[in-house]
Amino acid sequence: MNEGLGKSAALHVGLIVVLAAIQFVLPEYHQGNLARIMVLAGYAAGYNILFGYTGLLSLGHALFFAAGMYGMGLSIRLLDAAPAPALLAGLAAGAVVSLVIGVLALRTAGVAFMIVTLMFAQAGYLTILLMGAYTRGDEGFVISQAQRVMWGIDLSDPVNRYYAALILFAACLLVTLRLLRTRFGRALIAIRENEERARMLGYDVFRLKLGAVVISGTMSAASGAAYGLLFGYAGAGFASVQYSIFPLLWVLLGGAGTALGPFVGTLFMFYLIDLSSGLTTAYMLVAGVVLVLVTLFAPQGLAGELRRRAWRWLP
Template sequence: MSERAKVVGLHGGLLVLLFALQFALPAYHHGNLARIMVLASFAIGYNLLFGYTGLLSLGHALFFAAGMYGAGLSVLHFGWSPAPALIVGLAAGAAVSALLGLLALRTAGVAFMIVTLMFAQAGYLAILYFGKWTYGDEGFVIARAARMLHGVDLSDPASRYFAALALFAVSLAVCLWLVRSRFGKTLIAIRENEERTRMLGYDTFARKLGAMVISGAISAAAGAVYGLLFGYVGATFASVQYSIFPLLWVLLGGAGVVVGPFVGTLFMFYLIDLSSGVTTAYMLIAGVVLVLLTLFAPQGLTGELRRRLWPWLP
């Protein structure tokens, strides 16, 4: 079997499996998996910047929140339907990531990480400051009647699952296509040796900016869809923890592997879920497991699979 066939078979098989699980899972896990697919799409956006371009950002909560508030406020204050609200959220995330990229990409390494973190915190504080419109820390609920997309009720569990699957499928396909394209290979070259890539004649700043805008747009789409599907928009999603989460999901699943973010998100979600059912000190259990994984699978779960068994994993 050719490498292309293996890649298509693996990623296509994952989508087919997720489609089939809609009809087999009990209600609790059905809802969990819908949430995981949306958050995994957020992690896919992060992986494009961190895993493939080598830029460690601590500001992705800003993009997720830009998409969420762009869509949510459009519905709340202007009465727009989900479709145009989603477009507004996507555009807001792309615009914010482009602006941040133009400023933050003038730095590198730790400085880049700190600048992205500071901008994300500024976004979080802005949400609290303009609480008259954003409802601050309490957030707001998007009414069920406002979550109708061409007659489809997005609050219905089945519709919500398929919408989450559609977002995940598009995010996965875009990421897979990008990393196998010339643009994606240039990003990997920048990650490995930016100076040499620049010497070969590539405009590394423009390509990193492009990666940041695409990453921000995917993250914003996840934020917008999350708000529309689950009916809540709050400042928590702009806080620093939502910049740390995608980093953890990507590291656990495998940075620089297309399916890594999904595996990491799934693993982390159920690790905390199952641990909390055993003890109130569930974060202690989660912490021990994460340390063990870091020690014995430093490249992440799918990263280790690529190193040991499947070197063709993109």
């Protein structure tokens, strides 16, 4: 057990160290790509807590991502807030929205939960469009370079942006690993494996699920707020159904219920689309074929298959 924990710690810390060091040799294009991937991997890590570890399939996570993005962006645009308070506003918005949605959506289960979360996300997307006087609707709004300086650090600078994205990703990864070692995290896995048995053992299943929704939603909101601040834009497209499906694909590809799965899946899919789009205009067809093959031959995802075949200690 201790040996497995040691290997897990070495692997995950090693990944963070490699990501910190690789910035010095990456071309600017890939540096920007990897910064974007790390922020989105944080979003996927939040989704993984709900889907991978708790077993709740949500199609409404774009609402939490957008809540963080607009909580941050509107604080800067309308209230002229500094970046740090604006980020806190984005986190608070995500926590409140996830709490409210959790209380309402968890009255359902299974397919009904999936549909209800999708409906709430669509309502959020339409609200953003209808409040165009403040949100600028589908067009969105730009956050200027001068508004993206936090504690004297210009977050529009590629190097600073890269390390800010790395800090966010490392925080999401470490929170996930820490959660798995708590009684709360083990209870979530028990619910995923057999909810009725967990209820019979005396677990307050509703309270535990609600906690998972709030943690997942807040982590997703942190990624949304960071994405808007680091890349200087907030738009309604980030609240669309597409951005609810993306984290599901990333987690499934990387390995649901694995700490590294969200990063692996996000990295794989991002570069799959990027490389195939350079080869053909039918790049989505190429991506679709590759995704089907991965699903057929690695049904547990890339990191999941690695855990099944070799590294059984992988969390």
